[in-house]
Structures are given as structure tokens and as C-alpha cells.
Amino acid sequence: MDMFYDGLRAFGGLWTSPFYYLAILWVAWHARKQTAIERKLFSVKLHTWWREWGRTVLWGAIVGVGVSIVFLFIGASVTGSALLLLWIAALLLSAFRIRYLCFAYAAGVVGLLQAAIGFLDADSLPGGAAMLVREIEAVHMPSVFALVGLLHVAEAALVYATAGRLATPLFFEGKRGKPVGGYQMQGFWPVPLLLLTPMAGGATGALPWPTLFGGEASGWGAVAFPILVGFHSLALSRLPRDKARSSAFRLAGFGAAVLLCGAAVFYVPAWWTAALAALLCFGLHEWLIVWDRREESQSSPYFVHDTRGLKVLAVVPGSPAAELGIEPGYVLRRVNGQPVLDRAELHAAMRLNAAFTKLEVLDHAGESRFLQRALFANEHHQLGIVLCPDEHVLHVAEFEEGGLFSFLRSRRSSSRGAAYGPGGTPSDPSAHM
Incomplete structure (x- = not known):
């Protein structure tokens, strides 16, 4: 019962933590930014920012x-x-690269610092430096690695479960300078944690259940603290749900590896095991990003038109296309009996019958589906279909890897004479918190 009341007190303290409110505000800002990009590129919004914000807070x-x-x-x-x-x-690391806003990197840095200061005499240092050294020495790195591993396993579950809602369709500049379609998959979740930790004068004695790290402390108390979990990747060569699932499995594997690092440091307590685990925590996370980037750069773009017809990049929720069951990746082959290979042919075919439309589309398996629907006033002029870009597109997203407070910037292309829309760089297609 003492543990229960101690946990309630710690949980109540969570709501006075500024970090939790900063995390919630960051998520809200990101959701609004996503909607603004969609309006700029497609003149419609595919997501409602406050609904997405509410879902991410709930899932977190x-x-x-x-x-x-x-x-x-x-x-x-x-x-x-x-x-x-x-x-x-x-936060300090994220000032250099936004992807460093991640406890995997922070744990690696703290672990390396702890291994390095083991050779220092804290008593010989000035007051402030000595206090910092003692705080770093007191960090229980096996527990930190265990926390990082668990958070990445949880992040994998979030990415897998919310694959569709993470994705924002964008236009990108392809390898040969031609625009291609793709998805930016990005999400942030504020995660409030209530952790049981040993402490002097804790609310209870020894724990009544077996634990990985022994749990033999004389007293236990609760610590409440918020964490920001984030994911970022690009889906250019496959559907976003397929990309999300493969990313989720990789994240889960990384989380399991970091958990093993924590156990290794606990059972082999030496400075070199802590340093090796810290390097692995940092390096494996970077390797995930390099793997993702190389995979996208070596694969052919998926969201481009071909000789079969016009490929669908996205569908506006609640639109006629959504009611007909059209999905991203489908190909518009015929409209009202007419083959369509460009936007002009599409609009001409739709004008053949202003009150009714018949479609032949190819699904993901390449099989034909025949759809039809009445058309009404004030409905989307393209049935709510966002097509992949062609050579006449005015805006593409350009991504530049920057720090935490770098914003999406616009630039002008001399070859196109067109304004480039906001974004951040495909040179950094993946980042995880």
C-alpha cells in the first residue's frame, strides 16, 4: 500500500514537469506543420492536426x-x-542534428563520459565540476540501456500500429532531376513514465517479484518523468505501410540489442564494457539510418507514372475516391472509357460525363477493378485523388539536415523557375528517438 501511495505522489508530480508540456507542445507544432505542408503542395489537408495531436498524446x-x-x-x-x-x-546533441534528439545517442554519450571520468579524482576538481562528475558516476548505465532498449521496442510498436497516420505525401526531386512522389513518415509521442527505482528510505522493502538486475535494495520509491519518442523516415520506393513495418522490425531488433547491452554491463561491471555498450548503442542507431538511406537510394521510385496510366500518390479522406476504395499506389487506367496517361487526358475524360464517372483502376497486384459513382456539386475536382508528380509540378520538398530549431526552407530552382516547397534532406531519411 505504501508503494501505491508513493506511486500516486510521483504520478501527480509528472503534471508539474515542464518537460511533459514541452513535449506536448512540440507534438502539436509538428502536427500543424504537417497540415501546412499538405495545403501548400496539394491545396487540401489530408490530416486534421488536432485529431492527430490527440491520438499521439493518447498512444504515448x-x-x-x-x-x-x-x-x-x-x-x-x-x-x-x-x-x-x-x-x-x-537536447545539446539535437542542436547539431535533429536526429540526435534521441536517448540512444544521449545514453551513448553519458556511458562514454562515465567510462572516461572513472580515471579522474572528483575531490581534486572545482565544486561545480566535481558535482557534475559525481552525478555522471552515479548513473546506473545498465538501467539506462534497459530503458533505451524498452523505449525503442515501444517505438517499434507505435510505428507498426500507426503506419498510415505517420505518412505525409510529398513531391521530391528524383535521381535524374525529375520529380517523384513519396511519403515523409514522421511522428512524435510524449511518453509519461512512472519508474520504480531503489532509494534510501523508499516506500517499501525488497520487491516481492524476481527482477533482471536483482532488485535487492532496502527501499524503493517511484520516479515520474516524461520522454519524447520520435520517428522519421522516407518512403520513396514502396508503400508507407510496408516501409513502416520493416522499420518497426529493425527498431525492435535495435531495442533488443540495447537491452542485451544493459544486461552485459550489469553482469560484467567494468569501464570497458560500459564504453563498448555505449559505442554500440550510438553506432547501431547510426547504422539503422545508413541502412535506410542506402536502401532508398539504391531502389527505384515507386510513386511515378508509367505506361499503364496515372499512379495515385494519396487520397483525400472522405472524398469520392476514398468511398470508392482507391488507395495510394493504385493506377488510373481508364476514366469514362478513355485511357489516361497525363493530367490533360484525365480532365478531358472526366468532362465527358459531369454527373457520373466510371473508372478502371489497377490495384497493388496489378489486377483491374471497375468502379463507378455519381458526382455532386462542390466535390473535389479530381475525386479527391492526389496524383504522383509530373514534369509540370511547381513544388517539391527539399530536406536539409539541421538542428532542433532549423525550419523548413524554400529555395528557387533556376532550371524550373519554380519555388521549392518546405522540407528538411533525403540525406537523412531516418531518425529515431
């Missing part, structure tokens, strides 16, 4: 409960000071 809370429950059986020691160090390290 659910994941926080799950991670907190699993952490009960680890017997880990993650103090508020250790979590604060991780947040500070992540």
Missing part, C-alpha cells in the same frame, strides 16, 4: 503505462538526476 500515454509495467520487473535504478542528464545530453 498507453506506451508509457506499458513501459512502466515492464520496468517493474527489471529492478533498475534510474533516478531523476539520471533522466535529467539524458534529457540535457539529448
Whole structure:
């Protein structure tokens, strides 16, 4: 019962933490930015920002409960000071690259610092430096690695479950300078954690269940702290749901590897094991990004028109196309009996019958589907279909890898004479928190 009340007090303290509100505001800003990009490129919004914001906050809370429950059986020691160090390290790193806003990198940096300062005498340092050294020395790295691993496994579950909602269709400049379609898959989830951690004068004695790290402390208390979990990737060579699922499996594998690193550091407590685990935590995460980038650069673009017809990039929710069951990746082959190979032919075919339309589309398997529907006033002029770009497109997204506060910028192309829309660079197609 004492543990229960201690947990309630810690949970109540979560709502006074500025980090949680900063995370929620960041998610809201990202959702609004997503809607603004869609309006700029397609003159319609494919997502409602406040609904997406509400879903991400809800899913983040659910994941926080799950991670907190699993952490009960680890017997880990993650103090508020250790979590604060991780947040500070992540924020400092993100000033250089946005993808560094991730506890995998922060844990790697803290682990390397702890291994390095093991050779220092804190008593010989000035007051502030000595206090910082002692705080870093006190971080229980096995518990930190376990937390990072669990968060990435949870992130994998979020990416897998919300594949469609993560994706924003965009136009990109292809390898040969021609525009291609694709999806930016990006999401952030504020995850409130309630972690049981050993502490002097804790609310209870030894834990009544077996734990990974022993859990033999004389007293236990609860620490509540928010975490921001984020994911970013590009889907240019396949459907976003397929890309999300493969990314989810890779993230889960990375999380399992970091969990094993935490166990190794606990059972082999030496400076070199902590340093090796920190390097692996940092390096494996970078390798995931390199793997993703190379995979996209070596594959052919999926969202381009071909000789069969016009390929669908996206469908406006609630539109006639959505009611007909048309999906991204489908190909418009015939409209009102006429073959369509460009936008002019599409619009001409639709004008053949202003009150009714008949479509022949090719699904993902290349099989023909015949669809028909009455048309009404004030409906989308293209049935709510967003087509892949052609050579006449005015805007494409250009991504530049920058720091946390770098914003999407526009530039002008001398060859096209067209304004380029906002974005950040395909040279960094994947980042995980």
C-alpha cells in the first residue's frame, strides 16, 4: 500500500514537469506543420492536426503505462538526476542534428563520459565540476540501456500500429532531376513514465517479484518523468505501410540489442564494457539510418507514372475516391472509357460525363477493378485523388539536415523557375528517438 501511495505522489508530480508540456507542445507544432505542408503542395489537408495531436498524446500515454509495467520487473535504478542528464545530453546533441534528439545517442554519450571520468579524482576538481562528475558516476548505465532498449521496442510498436497516420505525401526531386512522389513518415509521442527505482528510505522493502538486475535494495520509491519518442523516415520506393513495418522490425531488433547491452554491463561491471555498450548503442542507431538511406537510394521510385496510366500518390479522406476504395499506389487506367496517361487526358475524360464517372483502376497486384459513382456539386475536382508528380509540378520538398530549431526552407530552382516547397534532406531519411 505504501508503494501505491508513493506511486500516486510521483504520478501527480509528472503534471508539474515542464518537460511533459514541452513535449506536448512540440507534438502539436509538428502536427500543424504537417497540415501546412499538405495545403501548400496539394491545396487540401489530408490530416486534421488536432485529431492527430490527440491520438499521439493518447498512444504515448498507453506506451508509457506499458513501459512502466515492464520496468517493474527489471529492478533498475534510474533516478531523476539520471533522466535529467539524458534529457540535457539529448537536447545539446539535437542542436547539431535533429536526429540526435534521441536517448540512444544521449545514453551513448553519458556511458562514454562515465567510462572516461572513472580515471579522474572528483575531490581534486572545482565544486561545480566535481558535482557534475559525481552525478555522471552515479548513473546506473545498465538501467539506462534497459530503458533505451524498452523505449525503442515501444517505438517499434507505435510505428507498426500507426503506419498510415505517420505518412505525409510529398513531391521530391528524383535521381535524374525529375520529380517523384513519396511519403515523409514522421511522428512524435510524449511518453509519461512512472519508474520504480531503489532509494534510501523508499516506500517499501525488497520487491516481492524476481527482477533482471536483482532488485535487492532496502527501499524503493517511484520516479515520474516524461520522454519524447520520435520517428522519421522516407518512403520513396514502396508503400508507407510496408516501409513502416520493416522499420518497426529493425527498431525492435535495435531495442533488443540495447537491452542485451544493459544486461552485459550489469553482469560484467567494468569501464570497458560500459564504453563498448555505449559505442554500440550510438553506432547501431547510426547504422539503422545508413541502412535506410542506402536502401532508398539504391531502389527505384515507386510513386511515378508509367505506361499503364496515372499512379495515385494519396487520397483525400472522405472524398469520392476514398468511398470508392482507391488507395495510394493504385493506377488510373481508364476514366469514362478513355485511357489516361497525363493530367490533360484525365480532365478531358472526366468532362465527358459531369454527373457520373466510371473508372478502371489497377490495384497493388496489378489486377483491374471497375468502379463507378455519381458526382455532386462542390466535390473535389479530381475525386479527391492526389496524383504522383509530373514534369509540370511547381513544388517539391527539399530536406536539409539541421538542428532542433532549423525550419523548413524554400529555395528557387533556376532550371524550373519554380519555388521549392518546405522540407528538411533525403540525406537523412531516418531518425529515431
